[in-house]
Amino acid sequence: MRGGVRVLAVGAVLLALATLSFGLSRLPLGAWAVPAALGIALCKAVLIAFFFMHLAERPGGPRLVIGTAGVFVGILVGLVLAEAAARAWPTLPPGPFPVSRLPGTERSGPPRAAPPWLPLP
């Protein structure tokens, strides 16, 4: 039964963190809103991984695997952002083109996507 108590305790922390995250979103945090929300989400993810997904019982392989996955997600997001953040204006969206405010209503110009049912030339 001790396992059940631990599950409930972790669950209570998770629900509290979710409430905290919602509460923080009502406050004017400015630039800190996203890091705070993501930090809380990360805490919840770590709790779930360790206690619900049995990572606490399984050192070695599984921890290595999920840790590596985390590193590579960081590489993907980080390098793309680092590159894009240093880009000059016209190569960053929306770029030098006029962009339609409501894409569904545009009627001019060439079709940007050919529906698959169109006959092949």
Added chain:
Amino acid sequence: MAPSHAEPTVAGPSYLDAERGLWSWLTTRDHKRIGVMFLAVLLLMFLLGGIFALALRVELLTPGETVMGRLAYNRAFTVHGVVMVWLFLIPSIPTAFGNFLLPLMIGARDVAFPRLNLASFYLYVLGAVMTLWGVFQGGVDTGWTFYTPYSTVTGRDVMPVLLGVFVVGFSTILTGINFITTVHTLRAPGVTWMKVPLFVWAIYGTSIIQVLATPVLGMVLMLVALERVAGAGLFDSSRGGDPLLFQHLFWFYSHPAVYIMVLPGMGVISEAVCAFSRKRPFSYRVIVWSTVGISFVGFLTWGHHMFVSGQSTFGAGAFSLLSMLVAIFTAMKIFTWLGTMYRGSLWVSTPFTYVLGFIFLLFFGGMSGVAVAVTSADLHWHDTYFVVAHFHFIMVGASLMAFLAALHYWFPKMCGRMYPEGMGIGTAVLIIFGFIATFLPQFLLGNLGMPRRYADYPEAFQPLHVASTAGASLLGFGFLIVAIYLGWSLRHGRAAGRNPWGSEGYEWLSDSPPPEFNFHAPPRFPRPPHDYANPGANTEVEHAA
């Protein structure tokens, strides 16, 4: 060289004879049979891709349209690229030789999830059929990279190909999961991490790349599909999207995919160099850590495909520097192989000839890679034949040579028969020279400004194109000879015996071809693989007494 082990006293049925009939093959969960089935399908794919390569070279023999129009040319190079990259090179060595050898090399009965392994094979076949059907009925002309925005606006039907490549990717993920789990959990007693054969390390590193990168590719292909169906706009600048995002995500997979293609080859070379130099690896640790290093650094370099696409100067500089790191790890491997050969007792056999070709061509491919990783130089060479020649040096010069080395080195392991050695060496020399004749002119063409993916060119380029086509014909002829003598040897080659090369690799401890469950008894591995100072120290148990 006499085999270092006594012949087995009792020969049980091999995996080939354990069960008979087509149905027993199609429903097998034996990793060796699955590996052989993969090998058969892969060779078919290689034949198909090769035929289209020759067709391209024939078209390029003379300027102007000769055997095919421009649209047909676009379709032909798409077929060549899609088949060779997605259906042959990426799965080639891991699924065929990795499946066959990995459990043997760690003393296991099978991979960790045998049923998953069979599922992976059928997914691959399904994906391959979908892709090929899509390429031919849709007349896809995007090249193997499916670059947006062209892939989202072309009138050709790209969708089945995207789905097919997605399914093939799923198959490689399953294989990767299987291999990583197998190496972690099924090593025989005595096979510690630092005694795992180098080929297994290479497959392990490759599997990590496959598992981490392939899902990214799958999602990107689905986003391209969404772009076509719903005009999603994520990669479309007229809707505020960023076409460069596609390139980022695509190359996050497809640059590491280069290492998926070449790392297993490096593993093959590490094994073959030791076996044919009769020496242990000059530095086992250096090869292991450079394998791990390439697997990691390979993920940091993708931006060098985007130097002229409008990425930021900072990004280009960072990716340029990071790309050069790969050369360091590759050079570590080359030096280690050379160090292994140095003062070894070299046996110039067919696999070893391919090994020499591999090292020579990898060196050129790698060095030209450093050259195109320099941003300023790449502005001149980008999208020219220089780049085409560079990556063919890696993919054909390195990966394919390693594939052929593996095919010859383990041919007796797989079927228990030898191929004609003299013919093998002669053909290997022919193939290596055919390769150089094909792609050396392309370096020169690219430097002169011949752009890739063009069906036409000015008259001045013709001599070099003729040389390239002549080389390609030699190359094709060489492959034909290999196919003929290997096919002949399957039936009529002389019996190989347990260990025709006298190799101390772990996989040679069991019979050739191995019995259904790999070993007659749990094997013992007190010494590292390729320990030629203590021949016969690693045994199947019954020989130890």
Added chain:
Amino acid sequence: MRHEASPRPVEPRALHFGDEASRQDAAHLGMWIFLATEVLLFSVLFTAYALYRLTYPGVFQQAPAHMDVFLGTLNTFVLVVSSILVALAVDAIRNGRDFAAAALLALSVLLGIAFLFIKAAEYTKHVHDGALPGAWYAYEAFALPGANLYFTLYWVMTGVHAVHVLVGVGVLVTLALRTLAGEFGARFHTPVELGGMYWHLVDVVWLFLWPLLYLT
């Protein structure tokens, strides 16, 4: 296991894995690798989100005003509670209480289905607004360059996630039925643990989607 100098013929069908513990190790490791691929799959969408948030910061900050934050938050609590129930189910089956485990799994299935219905209600609202993905975007109240990208990402991210929820519900139903049939117990329950891990991963993904799409 020592087979020193055993005479031929040796039984070739020795166990594939040495014992049940190493079998479990392999199963868990394989599952974790699979979950890692799922993480990387979603990371593509998060990368796209990050890039467009960098490019259109204003649009992405205003966007939650056009979302149904109440339903989104409700869904968060639904998923977290269902995750807790699954964890309790695993604990129950480890202690041999099969019926309790099956009941807990069934409850979390109900919550999973509730999640999908709430999600469908949200989707209906967006369809009424005209906040559709891609070329069909026609939401007059939020007509800025980049707004269409936000909603496209919203549909794709939550859509891919909803597919995972659907698969997870299927997995949990199967597990509950097999538990009732007595296939799992204190000695053997690896499939319950693995299926539970999949459900937890679906939960974790939502825990990142929710603040990014609804809160900040």
